[in-house]
Amino acid sequence: MAGSEGMRLGEVEQLVLLAVLRLAGEAYAVPIREAIAANAGVRLSRGSVYVTLDRLERKGLVDSWFADPTGEPGGKARRLFRIRPSGMTALRTARRAVDRLSAGTVLARKG
């Protein structure tokens, strides 16, 4: 029952992956959580965002790197995330599954 690419996504994983995709280049933990809250109305705990990002990285669906330190001496780095091709595939698979399952069903009452 696993996805065709052998990777099944949980709901939180999907949300976080989509947020990473949306935040392209600015995706670190704080804005990811904010993006999810703003767009999906889901308030994740801060810890679970970190844990989910760690898990996605371990599964090879996202990459993380430390951004160049900001200008000033001794400056600190942010850990930024970027979605990998396999992450895209996993998202697509999940999306297709939802689409196929919902095809022909009525999800919302019309007008």
Add this chain to the structure above:
Amino acid sequence: MSWRRFLRRARWDAERAEELRSYLEIETAENVSRGMTPEEARAAAHRRLGNTTRIREDIYEMNTVRMFATVGQDVRYAARVLRRSPAFTLVAVLSLALGIGASTAIFQLIDAMRLRSLPVAHPNALVDVSIETHGTGRTGRFTSRYPRMTNPIWEHLREAQHVFEGVFAWSPASFDRSTGGASRPVSGIWVSGGFFETLGVRPSLGRLLGPADDRRGCGTPAVVLSDAFWRREFAANPGVIGTTLPLDAVPYTIVGVTEPRFFGLEVGRRFDVAVPLCAEALRDPADVQLDRRQDWWLDVVGRLAPGVTLARANAELNGLSPALFAATMPPNYTASDAKAYAAFTLTAEPAGTGASELRSAYSQPLWLLLGIAGLVLLVACGNLANLMLARASARERELAVRLAIGASRWRIVRQLLVESFMLAAAGAILGAGLAASLSRALVASLATADAPVFVDLGADWRILAFTAGLAVLTSLLFGLMPAIRATRTAPGLAIRAGGRGMSDSRERSRLRRGLVVGQIALSLVLVAAALLFAGTLYNLQHADSGMQTSGVAVASVTVRPEDVPEASRAVFFRDLVARVGRIPGVEGVTPAAIVPLLGSIANDTVVLDGHRMKPYPNINVVGPAFFAVMRIPFIAGRNFDPTDTPVSPKVAIVDEAFGRAYFGTPQPIGRGFSFDRPADQPSPVWRIVGVVRNTKYSDLRDDLGPIVYFADTQDADPPGPSLTMLVRTAAGQVPTEPILRAVHKAAPGAVVTVGRLDDRIDATFQRERLMATLSSFFGVLAAVLAAVGLYGVMSYLVARRRTEIGIRLALGATRLRIMRLVLTESTGLVAVGLALGLLLTMAAGRAVGALLFGLTATNPWILALAAAGLALTAVLATAIPARRASRLSPTTALRED
């Protein structure tokens, strides 16, 4: 791989803390650049980021809980399942507890006797020095439990060696602290001056013995007490330091008490007092062992100097041997003895685990018992595996539903294993408690009245590891296979099967039958072992020694020189024997140099026509009444009589084996022989005047061999301070009081012990008794477990064939036929199991051969008896399900489907 996350939590947390800190700073910096004051900027950053500690805690917890939540669920679930079937749980835990407890108890003893090091500083640097005789033997008197050295050898070695940082000689000895009356035995050790320093033992009170205490001619010698003795006999009174303790009527000054953990160098025993070697000269001034070059009684232990390897120590010892043995040559050795002695070399071997008579006597039996206990545990595991399989069938639907709704197979296997492990853990905990008392009972059973046994049974990491290992191993043994089997079912099939659990059941029942066959086979091995050891004990207790030991008492009397001067001892002892003979009820009394069957030996080399003969005959010096007291019949010739005196021609009485060995005739009356003596010593010719029947000599296990008896009335040497008498009474009672009165009337300070000879002999069967008792216990346990296993399988098979049996009955089969049907099935299993067991028993027989007496491991009667016993048990175990099958009502059986 959640365990890996679990273990990495700490590192991740550090990384995360760093990351959060850097976010905070970046955010603050950005806010400042947006025009906020630094305080505002920081506060805003904190608001946006949230409580960093809280975040870290959350992450930490998530990584933890993921790991344990599921195991926690498994444990709770398993606990619920086990609680729901209390009978199963009880049987499982109890049989495991018995198996694990017995194994642990025996292992605990092995650990204490073999594996554990001495309670001294750095025991691994200690080496034991002994003599390599290069195929020859040592000649002389061997007077202790570890007779490795003579004192002259020790003194020479002490001065000549350079490889040891410290070296000492010691010898176990028994002392008497009474000053008259009943003896008060004290277990002591002779120690040289370097003993405590070399071992690194510290005093808990006062001081220990040093080189200054061990100088030849020590006047009032010092004595050191063990902590246990000090507490037991002196109520831990610190005031004992400086007081006097009489040992063998010699006054010693108490100077100190050793630290509590030090029990001496002998595993299995505990010393009470340590006295300097030099004091040996005071014990019996007429017989000082210190100067005797052929008295072997000391053991020498050294501590390797830093940087010295065992090989180097051996090389040096080897190098100094020729000079050492040349310098200590005993004066009156024959030429052949002297040649052998000069070629001896010293060797060193590790001594860190101490000396132990107990260890050499019991290590093989204990390993064997551990193996037996292990087999019992295996049989118990077989039962549990069977039970688990049965439960798995019953729970097939439950498991199938769980598989169907998405549980992974591994998850279910793990859950079943958690159940097994909880059972095993409960069994191990109960077993550990059982082991504690069982091992104490074991130690107590090794002790005899004469030789108390002390074994330090404190738990150490080895025992914990052993018990824990057993728990894990058993849970895998009985849990893994059923768990894998149980989850192999296709869920749809099991659910559809309508609760009947039909799927895969043929394979599973084959497995269950296989388990029962294995159990029966192992049980046969154990029952046969039990019978062999019980038979050995019986054979020993009923062995024909050639004499009659029942009704005989042994009385030992030791006199003080103040009471009986050395010159008048001979007369005193003669009078004493006569006085004991007049006690009402006493039929006969005789002195004896060697009490038969208690392990003591004296022998010598017979010379005939100038030729040294083999074998050595055993020797005893006895009074004329000996043969009547021991009921040894005369074959020919005469008994000793009053005409045999120190000045009359030397006479001897021999047994038939003696005549056959040296003269080729069982009745060599009138023939003469002599013993091998150095050229400068007289070697009288002994004339044979009587022949008695063959008897055992020192040990019931020995074969009959040549024995020669001499008359104590011909002994010209003055006797020692001790006399041993054999007393036969009409009613077989032990005349302790009358003997004490008879002795004390003449010598009030004499020390007396009296006991039944049979009791003393019986005490030498300790090992056989232990093996017989424990192996019987294990054998019965295994048979019961196997019977339970067989019962379970047969019940299961009958239940599975209910429909078939119902149809048969409906079609007119008689109840007898149905019973036979079931019995035939079980007979097949039992027969295969017994055949396999016989093969196993034969193969295992070699391991026990040396411990048997009067029978061999392949004794057909024993094997047949064991097989018959097990077969009978098996029939009884099958009878219940067979009866149940025959009582089945065909209508009910058929309606169920």
